[in-house]
Amino acid sequence: VQNKCAGIQVGISVATKSVIFDLFGTLVKFGTMHHPYRKLLKWARENGRAVQADDARYLMTTNLSVSELAASMGINAPQILLDQINKEIVEELKSLALYDDVYPVFEQLNSQGVKIAICSNLAKPYGKAVELLPPEIPVLKGLSYELGTIKPEPEIYSWILKMAGVDSAETLFIGDTFIADYEGPRKMGIPALHLTRKGSTMPHEISSLREII
Numbered sequence: 001v002q003n004k005c006a007g008i009q010v011g012i013s014v015a016t017k018s019v020i021f022d023l024f025g026t027l028v029k030f031g032t033m034h035h036p037y038r039k040l041l042k043w044a045r046e047n048g049r050a051v052q053a054d055d056a057r058y059l060m061t062t063n064l065s066v067s068e069l070a071a072s073m074g075i076n077a078p079q080i081l082l083d084q085i086n087k088e089i090v091e092e093l094k095s096l097a098l099y100d101d102v103y104p105v106f107e108q109l110n111s112q113g114v115k116i117a118i119c120s121n122l123a124k125p126y127g128k129a130v131e132l133l134p135p136e137i138p139v140l141k142g143l144s145y146e147l148g149t150i151k152p153e154p155e156i157y158s159w160i161l162k163m164a165g166v167d168s169a170e171t172l173f174i175g176d177t178f179i180a181d182y183e184g185p186r187k188m189g190i191p192a193l194h195l196t197r198k199g200s201t202m203p204h205e206i207s208s209l210r211e212i213i
Helices: 036-046 055-060 066-072 079-094 102-111 124-132 154-164 178-187
Strands: 018-021 115-120 140-143 171-175 192-195
Touching (some): 018 154, 036 066, 036 079, 066 079, 079 124, 102 115, 124 140, 154 171
Parallel strands (some): 018 115, 115 140, 171 192
8 A cells, every 4th residue: 555645646556456345434325314223222221221332243243134133132122113213224225325436446446357345344234235336346245244243353354355365465445434444454464544535634544435546
């Protein structure tokens, strides 16, 4: 990964064989956000269920529907609440869109023979977001609810590298969450860039995916 502070454009190098992207906030944006799972946990807390330290992780590593998930967490939520949560998730999914820089960057990487992968922490319903990605471009998908592990746990990065068939030094990781998408990959020896779409100021930051090309 090159250093823009040294007067060189940040981007992929000749050694880069794959680029791994975070999904939400990196490739896909919300038009509407309801935070439905927060409402489920808030209801549970108000009705006597103590907050568990691993609640957030469990939500993103369990391949279950909302009602199945609630039951498995010991949350006896009323059907009216579950229906509302499902309705809000559908509204959120309908509001999703790709950032403008995704298509041109994916097309360029694909034309150069660079493998593209997704590594995302998300609850099961939000896996539909991958359907927004360019269907004609092969994308390896590493989704936390399917793999049972989340960023920044080492296992999820190792899985992606193994499935892509590349070494850590041959990969570039890009995402908008500093710990999960920058620090986590770097601890695994994976070069990484932190995407800050509101503007970048540091050598390890970019404000658009176009900067890697």
